[in-house]
Amino acid sequence: MTVNDLRVYYDTPAGTVKAVDGVSFDLRPGERLGLVGESGSGKSTMALALMRMHKPPARIAGGEVLLDGVGDVMKLDDDALRRIRLDRLALVPQGAMNSLNPVMRVRDQLADGIRTHEPGDDRDALAARIRAQLARVGLDADVGGKFPHELSGGMKQRVAIAIGTSLSPSVIIADEPTSALDVVVQRQVMETLRSVQEEIGASVLIVGHDMGLMAQIADRMGVMYAGKLVELAPVHDLFTNPQHPYTRLLIESVPTLMAKRALASIPGVPPTLINVPPGCPFHPRCPSAFEPCDSEVPLPTAQNGRVVSCHLYPEEAA
Amino acid sequence: MTAFLEMTNVSKVFSAGIIRRQHTVAVDDVTMTIDEQSPSILAVAGESGSGKTTLARLLLGVIPPSSGEVIYRGQSVDDLSREQRRTYLREIQPIFQDPFESYNPFYKVDHVLTVPAKKFQLSESKQETTRLIEEALDMVGLQPAETLGRFPHQLSGGQRQRVMVARAMLLRPRLIVADEPVSMVDASLRATILESIRRMKQELGISVVYITHDLTTAYQIADNILVMYKGSVVEAGSVEQVIRDPKHPYTQLLVSSIPQPDPSVPWGAEGEIAGDPESMEVAATGCKFVDRCPAAFEPCRGQRPLLYHEHPSRAAACFQYDKSPALEGQNLDVVFEAQLTSQAVGGSVEPKAN
Numbered sequence: 001m002t003v004n005d006l007r008v009y010y011d012t013p014a015g016t017v018k019a020v021d022g023v024s025f026d027l028r029p030g031e032r033l034g035l036v037g038e039s040g041s042g043k044s045t046m047a048l049a050l051m052r053m054h055k056p057p058a059r060i061a062g063g064e065v066l067l068d069g070v071g072d073v074m075k076l077d078d079d080a081l082r083r084i085r086l087d088r089l090a091l092v093p094q095g096a097m098n099s100l101n102p103v104m105r106v107r108d109q110l111a112d113g114i115r116t117h118e119p120g121d122d123r124d125a126l127a128a129r130i131r132a133q134l135a136r137v138g139l140d141a142d143v144g145g146k147f148p149h150e151l152s153g154g155m156k157q158r159v160a161i162a163i164g165t166s167l168s169p170s171v172i173i174a175d176e177p178t179s180a181l182d183v184v185v186q187r188q189v190m191e192t193l194r195s196v197q198e199e200i201g202a203s204v205l206i207v208g209h210d211m212g213l214m215a216q217i218a219d220r221m222g223v224m225y226a227g228k229l230v231e232l233a234p235v236h237d238l239f240t241n242p243q244h245p246y247t248r249l250l251i252e253s254v255p256t257l258m259a260k261r262a263l264a265s266i267p268g269v270p271p272t273l274i275n276v277p278p279g280c281p282f283h284p285r286c287p288s289a290f291e292p293c294d295s296e297v298p299l300p301t302a303q304n305g306r307v308v309s310c311h312l313y314p315e316e317a318a
Numbered sequence: 319m320t321a322f323l324e325m326t327n328v329s330k331v332f333s334a335g336i337i338r339r340q341h342t343v344a345v346d347d348v349t350m351t352i353d354e355q356s357p358s359i360l361a362v363a364g365e366s367g368s369g370k371t372t373l374a375r376l377l378l379g380v381i382p383p384s385s386g387e388v389i390y391r392g393q394s395v396d397d398l399s400r401e402q403r404r405t406y407l408r409e410i411q412p413i414f415q416d417p418f419e420s421y422n423p424f425y426k427v428d429h430v431l432t433v434p435a436k437k438f439q440l441s442e443s444k445q446e447t448t449r450l451i452e453e454a455l456d457m458v459g460l461q462p463a464e465t466l467g468r469f470p471h472q473l474s475g476g477q478r479q480r481v482m483v484a485r486a487m488l489l490r491p492r493l494i495v496a497d498e499p500v501s502m503v504d505a506s507l508r509a510t511i512l513e514s515i516r517r518m519k520q521e522l523g524i525s526v527v528y529i530t531h532d533l534t535t536a537y538q539i540a541d542n543i544l545v546m547y548k549g550s551v552v553e554a555g556s557v558e559q560v561i562r563d564p565k566h567p568y569t570q571l572l573v574s575s576i577p578q579p580d581p582s583v584p585w586g587a588e589g590e591i592a593g594d595p596e597s598m599e600v601a602a603t604g605c606k607f608v609d610r611c612p613a614a615f616e617p618c619r620g621q622r623p624l625l626y627h628e629h630p631s632r633a634a635a636c637f638q639y640d641k642s643p644a645l646e647g648q649n650l651d652v653v654f655e656a657q658l659t660s661q662a663v664g665g666s667v668e669p670k671a672n
Contacts, residue, residue, distance in 0.1 A: 038504040039475070153366075182365035182531060183575040187586055209505065212534075212577035216585040236581045253506050254579045255538045257561060263538060265509035269474050 001027040001050075001089075001171050001203065006063035008042070008049045017273045019045040019058065021227035024300065025307075027171060027203045032194070034218030034235065035207045036250075038270055042227040044094070047175045047207045051089055052081055067171065087117045090169040092160050092193070094176040099160060100148040106159050107144030110134075113166055129166075136199070137162045137192050154185035158192055165196050172197060172204040179208065190217055211254045215239055223247045226271050226281035233306035243308045245288045280311065288312060320392035322354040322492055322525075323377065323410070327648075328386035330372050330549075344372040346549040347386070350650040352377075352527070354492055357519050358654065359526040361536035361557065363572070364546035370529045373546070374497045377527060378412055379403075408438050411486035415498040417478035421470035427478075428466050430485050438489060454484040457521075458514040476507030483514050487522070494518060497529040512539050533576060537561045542654040545569050548606045551625065555632030556655040565634040567611045605637070613638060624648065631655050 008020035019042040027033050037043040048054045050065055052073060065073040070084055085091075093099040101109055110130045114121070121129065131141045137158040148156055157177060164172055177193060178186040194217065197204050208214060214221050215235060222232040223246065231244040242248040252264045268285035271277055277284050283293035292298075292311050300309045330345040346369070352360070364370045375381045376388055379395050388395045390406050398406055414420050421430065431451045434440075441447045452462040458480040470478055479499060486494050496515060500508045516539050518524040530536050536543055537557050544554040545566070553566040564570045577585050604619040605611070611618065617637045625633040628642040633653045645652065 038506060183533075183577075184365065184571055187575045187577070191586075210577065211505065211579040215579045215581045216577040239579065239581055250506060251579060253509055255509075255534045256578060256580070257534055257537055257573070257576065258578075258580075260538060263509035263512050265513070266506035269476065269507070270504070 002066040004064045007061040009061040011057045018227050023229045031219045034214035034221040037224035041224040043207045087167045089171045090164040092164040092174040133162045157189050168200040174206045244310045245286045246282045321351045323352040324389040328383045331384045343549045344369040357523045357525045358541040361528045361540035361543040368546040369549040374495045374529050409492045411491040413496040413499045454488040458484045493525045495527045553634045554650045555653040559632040566636045568607050
């Protein structure tokens with residue numbers, strides 16, 4: 001999947017909120033791409049917009065999302081869009097507790113998607129598929145007969161993964177898939193997502209805010225700030241040698257168990273997206289800001305397999 | 319000398335259901351002291367359903383214990399006079415998780431600061447009140463001019479939570495009970511709030527009970543920690559001992575499950591523990607963790623383990639350590655570090671600098 005210059009704006013009475021403002025990246029086959037950002041950075045808006053599941057007043061203001069064998073998702077008509085969702089491009093939503101239908105049994109919710117996209121299975125074949133799908137995410141077959149309220153948070157999130165992967169999509173978008181779970185369950189659910197993704201060979205875009213989680217699960221990682229992708233790099237490079245000052249401060253602000261140290265925080269507050277500072281949106285908080293930063297928007301420059309949007313890194317080998 | 323706040327064998331049982339009545343032991347036999355002389359930060363850590371929030375509510379006097387007593391300055395919280403209860407409510411201040419729900423959206427943020435100031439008659443005059451409020455805001459790193467007069471929605475989550483810290487501080491409490499104060503705040507702003515909590519201890523001598531599911535922040539700001547599982551204390555002691563060298567298999571599981579922000583540190587440990595804690599029934603007898611424990615052996619099913627004092631500043635409720643003596647009266651005080659220093663040197667020691 002390739003995303004080019006995607007823009008998602010919200011029209012509000014107070015003005016236009018540029019939640020996603022010119023984001024470009026590609027999602028390689030089979031990779032896990034992490035996308036972090038603080039609340040209000042536009043990461044969740046983007047995750048939903050990639051599937052055109054954003055809700056008004058959000059609107060796609062420009063850009064394209066090219067999916068192999070499908071073309072530009074942004075240009076599909078409703079019918080074509082319905083056909084690729086779940087089948088090619090699937091969402092594992094944030095907080096599965098709120099995304100499952102409370103009055104439908106788990107197996108019926110699983111069957112719903114399979115039946116719509118791939119009709120023709122007889123009852124037994126469908127039941128077998130559902131059982132296999134539940135087993136794949138580590139759930140017993142009897143979970144199929146239960147209602148969501150009978151399940152724990154971790155089990156509900158597994159059900160969401162089972163639904164999202166039921167048609168072996170080529171791209172999975174996971175929006176904060178474990179943010180409501182305890183650490184032990186979080187690890188189990190993440191391992192499940194990883195094993196299913198590897199099994200079906202899908203690429204996955206994981207959106208979240210937990211740097212630790214991303215470090216453990218992602219192959220490459222992108223950092224969003226104020227609607228822009230400020231850095232994108234292989235996860236190891238990003239943590240050992242962050243280029244963008246925001247990435248560096250963000251990593252430093254994460255407490256670890258390695259050593260006690262003064263807790264670092266990033267001075268200032270994130271901008272409201274209705275009133276983004278001119279130039280680089282991070283410049284009012286940036287310790288390395290210099291002369292062009294408050295007037296010119298830094299463009300993404302590619303270097304050594306990573307992309308950085310910062311005036312500190314002029315077009316080296318762009 | 320009477321201690322500031324004591325819990326003696328405190329338990330809390332919640333009952334639900336009419337026909338098949340179910341009892342949930344949310345807090346199971348906790349004994350500890352919060353001392354005024356040696357302020358410290360005590361982290362109470364556990365997953366959802368561990369009873370950590372119930373423990374906080376017991377300390378705050380919001381709910382009464384089912385058995386045992388919460389004792390405030392030598393007197394059971396149940397028997398406080400009106401006047402004493404008023405002081406108790408001022409001296410122990412809560413900070414809650416959600417910095418949005420704590421506000422009435424129709425009032426300016428000033429409201430949460432002026433109302434308690436009036437209610438507890440903190441000052442003689444309006445000017446004095448304003449000065450106190452500005453001082454408290456300063457302490458948490460907020461500009462009074464930019465904060466007062468605004469509505470809650472005009473502040474960021476981090477700012478709202480800092481106003482709540484300022485509110486707690488304004489009342490000059492002796493103890494602050496902070497229930498997940500940073501779990502809804504962004505990473506880059508989390509540190510500021512934790513830092514203001516730490517300053518409360520260091521500069522104002524206020525003790526803090528920091529309730530959290532996040533062992534990393536607990537490690538960073540707390541002196542001592544108490545790890546709960548299904549209502550029971552499974553391990554307690556100084557953070558250095560408990561988090562750097564956990565002894566109880568449950569604490570070990572928690573620590574190894576934390577994803578470290580370093581791709582070269584592996585996630586998870588050998589001996590993967592199965593089971594979904596949220597849906598597990600607690601064994602009626604024996605150790606509550608036995609069905610998930612990789613180290614379980616035969617005594618674990620027979621009876622509940624006591625807290626064994628296997629290190630001067632750590633105790634673990636696990637039969638692997640039953641060669642060590644059990645904590646006397648299961649009282650946690652001896653393993654908590656600030657208390658150790660104060661006893662040794664005579665009560666006026668500055669808390670351990672981090």
